[in-house]
Amino acid sequence: MPAPIDALRARLAELNDLRLVGQLVGWDQRTMMPPAGGPERAEQLATLQRIGHERFIADEVGEWLAAAAGADLNEVDRDIVRVTQRDYDRARRVPTELAAEMAQASAAGQDAWELARAEDDFAKFAPVLERNVELSRRYAACFDGFASPYDALLQDYDLGLTTARIQEVFGELRAALPPLVAERASLPAPKRLEVPVAAQQAAVTGVLARFGVDPASWRVDVSSHPFSTNVGLRDSRITTRYEDGQLESLLAAMHEFGHALYDRQTAPELARTTLADGTSMSIHESQSKLWENHVGRSPAFSGVLAQELTNAGFPVSAGDVHTALTAVRPTLIRVSADEVTYPLHIVMRFELERALVDGDLSVADLPTAWNDATRDLLGLEVPSDADGVLQDVHWSGLAFGYFPSYALGCLIAAQLWETLEADLGARDEALAAGDVAEIREWLRDKVHRHGRRLDTVPIVEAATGRGLDAAPFLRHVARSAAAPAG
Template identity: 45%
Template structure:
């Protein structure tokens, strides 16, 4: 078999696996959005069975043979080609997959399915003890996964690398510390400054919010024929398959901005997902996939924060909002801009303002690192969470539902995921600063409701690149410099200056 035949075999195998993975994604989406309560045990078995099939395909010895036939051939001579990038990433995926026993992969899938359902109930009933056994199982399985993958310094590094290739505790911790310090300084200054006026508390009818979100997401570029919006306990976005992006939100009748920013955030994810899978030629290859969760998060946070929390956005969107919510008729664009840009420490991460968001991530990162290291017992998590919340956010949760049970990530075994949120914030600020330099009329375009130039810039520089470059290299190529926390800190300071005059 020559390299061309081997490469064609890899593509064909990848496409079939991608189609099967789409079925797995659909089962998972359905579990979170539509599944009847009594059907959850059966769904866990279904997810486990399909995970086993995909794991066998991912570890098929033929993949190693096909890769060996291609590596060192003309297909890998130019690292900037799609073929070379696909082969490099297929090799990474295969080498990692063969380290995970099928039994462990299936156990993780089943435990995640059961854990998610247990979390939904425990969060609703504020019952951490009922959820604790599931968390313990998921933690133990995650430690086994880290040992199977291998690591140099930290078991946590092996888990983090699965979400953010190449990142480690040693590399991430200083960035989080820098962001925490900058946030703490701004929070302290804003505390004594006059606070912006709150927006009217509604009520904002559900039907009106749904209609408003549909108009805003279409305005940003999300194609209605390739997406849908639903409700779930925890907002999320997933790409079921080509041209099939799903997003979810949760509504609050007293505050329409919670669903709005949730929808814009998930729209950013979906725009990225739809943007790197640009046709049949790429389907089933790494070039049709996202490069990392931090880059994925950079897209959602950019649209949520740099765009939807900006004054130009509200100059265009407020008249539309007033049509749906007459309560806003007395507000000016600057009033809404100030209200949604205010620094107001709170308990819930997904509702946090830009400045207090990163301290939320620091809290979670430090706790899950302690859990993985074995320095913190699952039974002691609620107390440790409350203590860190007091130290980092200055607030103690009144319940576990508003504390250690508020996020779904650990309920699905996603240890090592949280740092990607802050890295995503860093990347978002770097990218938006570069886009502004490349598109001098960007603010004016957004004030007209024209978001196409920004989306086109992101498509060219990020979305269409797939896994051509590693995360930090991708951002550096798009911006012309290595990513740092500098642009994000400048952005937060500029927002505080605009809102508070700090």
């Protein structure tokens, strides 16, 4: 009979395989699947979720955990037992049928959202969203000891964070960012770079190659909403999207590269265990925002981007690229937002989804609330559902509690970058040469290798020497306002 820790590891390896297969199936749904395959795909994902949930909450897993907790284990195995016990206790509270129903609703919701957005018709999505909000409330009700249903949902994305703490941090952003946005937006509009899609595609390929993206173990595809999926330590899938006359595709590709690198640089000894994943969505977002904001938008790296675009047949100066990527102009679309206004989009979504889940806002009233909040925070009028309440995919997949991580990721990225430059020295010379090797290695050592062994705030403390802090981000955006244009 195997030792309890060996039996536990064997089950966790199986569950990790199921998780990654589910991610592969989800990647296919969003990139390659013909549209008519949606209903069957939803059932397939529900089946995978049901099997995984049942295998994880089985009585024998609890027995192995109890036995292993009293055994003489190495440090990694002790953390496997600790984190798995935590996950097990949480998962045991969720009925298998509810877990499967949520997986099915998530997959079906994706298709419904795609259709409603394409037709600019919130009414077609409203019944799906009603169901998803109700399922999320049922899920939150499985857990005790939280101040609100929303607090319970947050734990799936950032264990240990609370609504109250997020409100405190977001209050700093609410106070500090609007005056800076107003000041920057009053400057003359930058020259618009009408970059054709073909040049963008070639530049994306060139930039990612500099970062170490190798076709032997990476795929770069196109999707309506850019995302990253980990299918294994040597199988990374990222996507971007292209539109004529913009540079968003380059930033999106660098953003998704940051997510994928985190997954790839988890310590090998954590493979096929509970620990072999990013510790939280805020830390994951900090990795993507570090590459997007602190590498991609840096004055030093603008010369690399300009060279890649020039090589692709679109001659452009480093100064014009940098100005285009750092201009502050409030926009309706979150994923197209500049780095200064971007957190305000998240503050708005956090407040709206918290009100939905906690019962203070009805789905029927959501479009009006969205439009009012956009006017209040960004000073913009929303002309359509597609440009407003239907622009994000998250609520179609029951990802309530996810949005705060986007703004928290911006803050953590700035905090990490300040520490990285304090440790390694300013990165301007290396970035001007397109050399990111030391950045990759610093992130591996300080963040990536830990996997889930450290939670959000502990990993920030370990890497930077202090807890979550908005000040580095506010310093960063203030400096970027005065940065030379290359």
